[in-house]
Amino acid sequence: MKKTLGNHFLLEFHGCPYSTLANVSYVEEHLLKAAEVSNAHIVRTLFHQFQPYGVSGIVVITESHLSIHTWPEYNYAAIDLFFCSDDVFPERAIEYLKNAFNPEDVEIKQIRRGEIIVQGVGTLHEF
């Protein structure tokens, strides 16, 4: 039986207002909230303010991760939503993020991660 472990959404946010991308606390608040509205379970987080500008943020969730890298000087953010559960709602996170970062143009790629063949429930291959 085939099984896909995760779905990875790569979001290209172009034309975001500078103010939404420049400040680590704004970015952190909204990436965390996006994790919450998607029904993901936050494990640990890491946010970093670059100088002179730019923010990187990671939210590790039980279901994999959310990440963001911002280029305020280009009004651009690269956002990843990597979810390995059917109990999360990526579309809710995406809508929330659109409202928070207000991009003029959005491109989304969805990529399946971990397409595996399951030989039986709980089968463990310790080779």
Add this chain to the structure above:
Amino acid sequence: MKKTLGNHFLLEFHGCPYSTLANVSYVEEHLLKAAEVSNAHIVRTLFHQFQPYGVSGIVVITESHLSIHTWPEYNYAAIDLFFCSDDVFPERAIEYLKNAFNPEDVEIKQIRRGEIIVQGVGTLHEF
């Protein structure tokens, strides 16, 4: 003038020995080393051991991030290398990771992130 800010490599490692994926310290050691051999500059790191099994790890680098999520029970790891610099060597990191996790099968997708039109060096759009 068109410019691409980053290259994102999505690595599917199938058939990895259980022992390479189960332990957070092994995974951490080798993801950090992969960052180093690629010439990336490590900013901050975050590694987490899940129970009963599985590891998530993130290395935030000046040039974006490396991430890994392991499913030892399926002998599978999803690895991302997101580099936004021409001064890093993704192929070195990939070769290093292949040796560290010894997958039977590898699939790699390369996706361009942040394809923007540059109107001038240092132009800042504060709208």
